[in-house]
Amino acid sequence: MTLGWDTVPSPFVEISRETWRTLRADDRLPLTPGELNALRGLRDPIDTTEVEDIYLPLARLLSLFFTADERLRGTIGEFLGEPVGPTPFIIGIAGSVAVGKSTTSRLLRTLLARRPEHPTVELVSTDSFLYPNAVLADRGLLDRKGFPESYDRKALLRFVSAMKSGAEEVTIPVYSHLEYDIVPGAEQTVRRPDILIVEGLNVLQPPAPGSQAISDFFDFSIYVDARIEHIRQWFIERLFALYRTAFVNPRSYFHRYSQVDQDEIAAFAHRVWREVNEVNLVSNILPTRERATLVLRKDADHSVRGIRLRRI
Numbered sequence: 555m556t557l558g559w560d561t562v563p564s565p566f567v568e569i570s571r572e573t574w575r576t577l578r579a580d581d582r583l584p585l586t587p588g589e590l591n592a593l594r595g596l597r598d599p600i601d602t603t604e605v606e607d608i609y610l611p612l613a614r615l616l617s618l619f620f621t622a623d624e625r626l627r628g629t630i631g632e633f634l635g636e637p638v639g640p641t642p643f644i645i646g647i648a649g650s651v652a653v654g655k656s657t658t659s660r661l662l663r664t665l666l667a668r669r670p671e672h673p674t675v676e677l678v679s680t681d682s683f684l685y686p687n688a689v690l691a692d693r694g695l696l697d698r699k700g701f702p703e704s705y706d707r708k709a710l711l712r713f714v715s716a717m718k719s720g721a722e723e724v725t726i727p728v729y730s731h732l733e734y735d736i737v738p739g740a741e742q743t744v745r746r747p748d749i750l751i752v753e754g755l756n757v758l759q760p761p762a763p764g765s766q767a768i769s770d771f772f773d774f775s776i777y778v779d780a781r782i783e784h785i786r787q788w789f790i791e792r793l794f795a796l797y798r799t800a801f802v803n804p805r806s807y808f809h810r811y812s813q814v815d816q817d818e819i820a821a822f823a824h825r826v827w828r829e830v831n832e833v834n835l836v837s838n839i840l841p842t843r844e845r846a847t848l849v850l851r852k853d854a855d856h857s858v859r860g861i862r863l864r865r866i
């Protein structure tokens with residue numbers, strides 16, 4: 555068969571919101587509105603309808619993958635004639651700054667942990683592996699926070715590889731959005747969970763030549779997608795909300811901005827978006843979208859309007 559570029563079949567199945575929402579089967583919402591409120595990121599309008607229509611079917615699909623993976627481990631054990639030790643089922647969650655990865659990750663952690671199998675679920679953000687500001691400043695990278703080179707990629711790879719090798723416990727650094735830096739001396743201990751969610755801008759980055767990528771260890775990956783104009787709007791609105799809340803805290807790295815007027819904060823928000831986050835999105839993050847197992851496509855109001863699922 556000869557294929558023209560316009561007839562190349564897609565490795566993804568496209569699913570409309572209307573079809574997707576029927577795939578939750580009989581699953582009921584295991585969250586109260588108060589609990590959902592606590593999981594919601596700043597200015598994320600997610601509501602119970604969105605959770606029922608989008609995230610319950612997603613949690614069901616992930617749970618099916620998780621149990622299929624456990625069966626596969628049993629098959630490998632039968633083949634080898636000895637049991638294979640447990641390793642976490644690893645889910646990567648990628649997407650731009652301000653697209654809502656943290657809400658998606660926290661929500662999936664809770665929905666998965668409340669499924670009948672009751673798996674233990676841990677959540678790690680790749681910001682734990684950002685170089686401290688002092689190192690970024692030394693390397694001239696302070697304006698490149700979130701770009702691949704601003705992370706200690708070797709340490710991140712060691713962490714994910716240790717988890718997938720069945721390590722019982724690994725400690726990692728802690729990043730504070732408020733202080734905009736790694737917290738000196740603070741640690742997050744990750745004890746081997748049944749499911750590990752790894753969330754971050756660049757979790758789907760391809761490997762450097764001769765190296766491995768963290769996504770080599772993922773069992774499933776999700777790319778949270780939206781139009782650039784919409785994400786820009788969400789970033790700017792969130793920065794305005796932070797200006798009136800987090801920035802007022804004297805411990806905030808951006809405390810001085812709580813004193814400026816609205817025009818200045820708008821100029822700052824547009825500049826950070828244009829010069830940092832949009833450049834990173836276009837050059838490093840968007841090109842990884844096709845590597846995901848599943849793409850959640852959001853509309854201007856943050857609701858998911860369609861899903862693309864990779865044919866396995």
Ligand SMILES: Nc1ncnc2c1ncn2[C@@H]1O[C@H](COP(=O)(O)OP(=O)(O)O)[C@@H](O)[C@H]1O
Pocket residue numbers: 595596649650651652653654655656657731732792796800808
């Ligand atoms: N300067 C800041 N001060 C305090 N919190 C922040 C700041 N910047 C971002 N955050 C918070 O950090 C979290 C992660 O943001 P981000 O990496 O943009 O991912 P996403 O919006 O996709 O979850 C969000 O909950 C956001 O509200």
Ligand SMILES: CC(C)(COP(=O)(O)O)[C@@H](O)C(=O)NCCC(=O)O
Pocket residue numbers: 651679680681682699700701753754755756826830831
């Ligand atoms: C900390 C981040 C790089 C996100 O990191 P991630 O958790 O995705 O690894 C990002 O939220 C950030 O601070 N970007 C720098 C530009 C800005 O202030 O928006």
